[in-house]
Amino acid sequence: MATVNKTLRMLFLNEEGRTSAVSLADPEENLDAQVIEDCMDHIIDSNMLQTNNGDLVEKIRAEVVERSVDTVFDPA
Numbered sequence: 001m002a003t004v005n006k007t008l009r010m011l012f013l014n015e016e017g018r019t020s021a022v023s024l025a026d027p028e029e030n031l032d033a034q035v036i037e038d039c040m041d042h043i044i045d046s047n048m049l050q051t052n053n054g055d056l057v058e059k060i061r062a063e064v065v066e067r068s069v070d071t072v073f074d075p076a
Contacts, residue, residue: 010062015054036062
């Protein structure tokens with residue numbers, strides 16, 4: 001039986017020029033690009049997340065990642 005998992009992954013650039021990702025499981029189906037972009041702006045503007053490589057300073061992109069898992073054996 002296949003299980004499908006969705007994750008909203010938001011990618012940011014930090015102060016050192018490295019990519020940082022913020023992932024949220026099971027995003028709502030009706031989220032549109034503007035809502036996600038506003039959320040990313042809020043994350044940057046409020047400086048609510050800390051990274052080892054400095055503050056988040058720029059949005060790169062957001063994507064919904066869908067993963068399908070087919071269980072072939074489960075002794076339970």
